[in-house]
Amino acid sequence: MAKVVLLPGDGIGPEILQEAKKVIHAVAKASQAEIDMQEYPIGGGAFDEFGAPLPQHTLEAAQKADAVLLAAVGGPKWDTLPGHQRPEKGLLELRKGLNAYANIRPVRCFSSLVGASTLRAEVVNNVDLVIIRELTGGVYFGEKKRWTEEQRFALDTLIYSEEEVRRIVKVGFETARQRRKHLTSVDKANVLDSSRMWREIVEEMKVDYPDVTVSHMLVDNCAMQLIRNPGQFDVVVTENMFGDILSDEASMLTGSIGMLPSASLGDQAGLYEPIHGSAPDIAGKGIANPCGIILSTAMMFRNSLGLSEYADKIEQAVNEILEEGYRTADLAGNDTDPSKILSTSAMGDRIVQKLVG
Numbered sequence: 001m002a003k004v005v006l007l008p009g010d011g012i013g014p015e016i017l018q019e020a021k022k023v024i025h026a027v028a029k030a031s032q033a034e035i036d037m038q039e040y041p042i043g044g045g046a047f048d049e050f051g052a053p054l055p056q057h058t059l060e061a062a063q064k065a066d067a068v069l070l071a072a073v074g075g076p077k078w079d080t081l082p083g084h085q086r087p088e089k090g091l092l093e094l095r096k097g098l099n100a101y102a103n104i105r106p107v108r109c110f111s112s113l114v115g116a117s118t119l120r121a122e123v124v125n126n127v128d129l130v131i132i133r134e135l136t137g138g139v140y141f142g143e144k145k146r147w148t149e150e151q152r153f154a155l156d157t158l159i160y161s162e163e164e165v166r167r168i169v170k171v172g173f174e175t176a177r178q179r180r181k182h183l184t185s186v187d188k189a190n191v192l193d194s195s196r197m198w199r200e201i202v203e204e205m206k207v208d209y210p211d212v213t214v215s216h217m218l219v220d221n222c223a224m225q226l227i228r229n230p231g232q233f234d235v236v237v238t239e240n241m242f243g244d245i246l247s248d249e250a251s252m253l254t255g256s257i258g259m260l261p262s263a264s265l266g267d268q269a270g271l272y273e274p275i276h277g278s279a280p281d282i283a284g285k286g287i288a289n290p291c292g293i294i295l296s297t298a299m300m301f302r303n304s305l306g307l308s309e310y311a312d313k314i315e316q317a318v319n320e321i322l323e324e325g326y327r328t329a330d331l332a333g334n335d336t337d338p339s340k341i342l343s344t345s346a347m348g349d350r351i352v353q354k355l356v357g
């Protein structure tokens, strides 16, 4: 029996998780796999109910699971809480608690969505890259401090150990080896010491991967190159905050941030989440795009549950629904047939019908 822990979280989280559950039920039925799904609290709602954004029982259940599927956390209601009580802190603690250091964010533009991007079709056509983001170190986890002398001061620390860099760069090389064999390591080595160490380590490791070509790129240039010529990228490996920012940017190559899935892997249960947040501006309206979490569910079946065949089928079902012209509001344009603009649940239902049909 596979154990899957579901974490709905805040904002649009519960709405999109509902659609992922439909997909899991459909796969369980079709494959006859026994999948035990249990929901636990995380984020702002968990803080309201249990006084902590990551209650102990949620962390323990996640650590015992085969896979964890998280929707999103956060929202304006909790924005004035001190840092250690904020919903986002619960997510950071979960990633750390699972040692989920390798965040894999595939960025693929479905051919039917080429026209949905804000960029010209010839720029986004055939975009197929992967961002490998270090997820449990860097400035999100370094020492923090606030103090006041004559004015206010705030400190965040960006620290990486050699071991943390080596293990994520290894994931970058191994991933590139299975793809088009080009690795772009993104840093800010013209300014940051942590980036200079990162670059040294990539240079040392590349001798073990003679089949992979490596280039180094400064993060500001990378932000520009992603828009100028995204086709040049195969695998991008980078530190935590750079990967966070670049992946939101890269999502627009695919039409919407609502399309991008992720897998966070380490030595425990895999953690699967769409790359977007809790989208408070559209929460409760039933219009959120569930494709990011559904494609994350596909990654879960492939990486943690040994059901690759069904991962392929889920991705195929999403592709076919988009090919048929169905869109959630974030993907719709002037040329979209209004009768094909679907709610969150109608999009989930269409994908499931395609999957089982």
Ligand SMILES: NC(=O)C1=CN([C@@H]2O[C@H](COP(=O)(O)OP(=O)(O)OC[C@H]3O[C@@H](n4cnc5c(N)ncnc54)[C@H](O)[C@@H]3O)[C@@H](O)[C@H]2O)C=CC1
Pocket: 012, 071, 072, 073, 074, 075, 076, 088, 091, 257, 258, 259, 273, 274, 275, 276, 277, 278, 279, 280, 281, 282, 287, 288, 289, 290, 292, 330
């Ligand atoms: N993994 C997580 O749980 C994350 C949580 N957050 C939290 O989410 C909250 C909102 O943050 P924002 O900066 O607004 O980022 P966001 O990703 O939630 O939303 C940015 C924009 O994208 C749209 N959007 C996001 N997901 C969508 C979807 N599935 N379908 C259609 N449109 C979608 C939103 O409506 C919004 O206009 C904050 O509290 C933030 O800390 C932010 C990023 C990641």
Ligand SMILES: CC(C)CC(=O)C(=O)O
Pocket: 088, 091, 092, 244, 275, 276
């Ligand atoms: C802690 C999260 C809110 C950071 C984030 O934006 C992400 O992981 O995409």
Ligand SMILES: [Mg+2]
Pocket: 244, 245, 248, 275
């Ligand atoms: Mg982010």
